[in-house]
Amino acid sequence: MSTMKVCVLFRPLNSKELSEFGDAVSVQGINSESFIVKDEKEQEFDFTFDRVFYQGSEQADIYEFLALPIVQGALDAINGTIITYGQTGAGKTYSMEGPSIVDCESKKKGLLRRVVDGLFEAITNSEKPSKYTIKLSMVEIYMEKVRDLFDLSKDNIQIKESKVHGIVLNGATEVAISNSAEALQSLSSGIANRAVGETQMNMSSSRSHCLYIFTVHQDLTKDKSRTKFGKLILVDLAGSEKVEKTGAEGKILEEAKTINQSLTALGKVINAMTSSTPGKPTHIPYRDSKLTRILQDALGGCSQTALLCCCSPSPSNSSESLSTLRFGARAKHVKASVHVSCKEDLDNTKDATVYTYVDESRERILAKLRERMTDDDVLLLEKLFVLEGIFFDPNSIDEIDAAYEDVTSRTISSLHKAVEELSTGVEKMKMENVALKASLKVSEEFYQHQLERRSLCFIL
Numbered sequence: 001m002s003t004m005k006v007c008v009l010f011r012p013l014n015s016k017e018l019s020e021f022g023d024a025v026s027v028q029g030i031n032s033e034s035f036i037v038k039d040e041k042e043q044e045f046d047f048t049f050d051r052v053f054y055q056g057s058e059q060a061d062i063y064e065f066l067a068l069p070i071v072q073g074a075l076d077a078i079n080g081t082i083i084t085y086g087q088t089g090a091g092k093t094y095s096m097e098g099p100s101i102v103d104c105e106s107k108k109k110g111l112l113r114r115v116v117d118g119l120f121e122a123i124t125n126s127e128k129p130s131k132y133t134i135k136l137s138m139v140e141i142y143m144e145k146v147r148d149l150f151d152l153s154k155d156n157i158q159i160k161e162s163k164v165h166g167i168v169l170n171g172a173t174e175v176a177i178s179n180s181a182e183a184l185q186s187l188s189s190g191i192a193n194r195a196v197g198e199t200q201m202n203m204s205s206s207r208s209h210c211l212y213i214f215t216v217h218q219d220l221t222k223d224k225s226r227t228k229f230g231k232l233i234l235v236d237l238a239g240s241e242k243v244e245k246t247g248a249e250g251k252i253l254e255e256a257k258t259i260n261q262s263l264t265a266l267g268k269v270i271n272a273m274t275s276s277t278p279g280k281p282t283h284i285p286y287r288d289s290k291l292t293r294i295l296q297d298a299l300g301g302c303s304q305t306a307l308l309c310c311c312s313p314s315p316s317n318s319s320e321s322l323s324t325l326r327f328g329a330r331a332k333h334v335k336a337s338v339h340v341s342c343k344e345d346l347d348n349t350k351d352a353t354v355y356t357y358v359d360e361s362r363e364r365i366l367a368k369l370r371e372r373m374t375d376d377d378v379l380l381l382e383k384l385f386v387l388e389g390i391f392f393d394p395n396s397i398d399e400i401d402a403a404y405e406d407v408t409s410r411t412i413s414s415l416h417k418a419v420e421e422l423s424t425g426v427e428k429m430k431m432e433n434v435a436l437k438a439s440l441k442v443s444e445e446f447y448q449h450q451l452e453r454r455s456l457c458f459i460l
């Protein structure tokens, strides 16, 4: 099942484009999925995506088509990512925030506000006997450093991985939000902090990636033993334009290279997912950038992803628009399956709660067992597997992590020690070699001397 939805948005022409090129556009729509784009040489390129939003499209339509299924997924513990991609000024932030996050007429509200409203609306209307808790984190990635937008003093957040919670931003502020108004307040303070950070670091927001991370915890109240959680990440990427080609120097060039690296990493991850064969493990290079690492468990494989390729319709930007569209076209081939993150109490009779992380392999094993056994027997085996450590027991994850780190650091230090011992041994052997050579030389000279004496005696 393909869960990568790729859409294209052509924003309206801006005043600069109108004054330079009038109302000329490089895009010719065919229908709601296909269009043609002309490059500077008037060469035409066909594209087909899941949906095209032409100039004048409604923000509500974009939300409903692109984001709503992902919002619903997050409430069902399916991780999801919504990414806006495109050159600076193409409409990424406008799509996320609208013209302003707070002060904005209802029709123009961006994805963020609609996602928040969608989450709380679904919770209110939910017939499930569940208790939901939503938490929000906001971070910015600039020059490969992750900064907490709720606390600018945390400017180098580390990324960790836990088997229970997946990718975790170590120490990043998580704000509990219980309604749309609270969410809006937090979002606007994060966005204001981003502007403060921009001034502090003398950079532009278009040179950093901004991530809005919503975590939805769901406790099934009737059966307190089950907790599900889904993560929904909205990503407003840095501008994808090729600044290197413009002859930029110094800091701007460094920024451009870093952005390029992380967008390339994103492209590689998408390509790796695209070329993967079901059933065959493929290496997906999530660790190549902070961006892909953070998105690891909310991108591809086990999650639902949507990419909004934002483009200018102006002929003056056709080259950048084509580059954005090619990125989107590659992403379009992603095939993935949906995965549910779920912690489940398997033994309510015990004081200590035993949670089991439901992963795909475990589900596969259980499905196989269910073919031959009764549900009760499978449940019993499942408990046994947890006790025997055959299935993962997330309660011990911290201990496992700590033990793993411990073993790793012990291995590294014993390797260091071995290298030191080897170097000392080599030095010792070198010195012995020098001494041996010297004594050999003395012996040779002595022998030579004896030979000369003998031959002299013989002559006499």
Ligand SMILES: Nc1ncnc2c1ncn2[C@@H]1O[C@H](COP(=O)(O)OP(=O)(O)OP(=O)(O)O)[C@@H](O)[C@H]1O
Residues within 6 Å of the ligand: 010, 011, 012, 014, 086, 087, 088, 089, 090, 091, 092, 093, 094, 095, 205, 206, 207, 237, 238, 239, 310
């Ligand atoms: N869908 C749209 N409808 C109306 N105006 C838009 C739309 N998209 C963008 N604009 C206008 O274009 C301007 C630039 O858009 P925006 O700031 O969203 O670009 P961006 O891609 O986020 O750029 P950056 O990389 O600098 O963040 C906005 O100020 C907005 O006025």
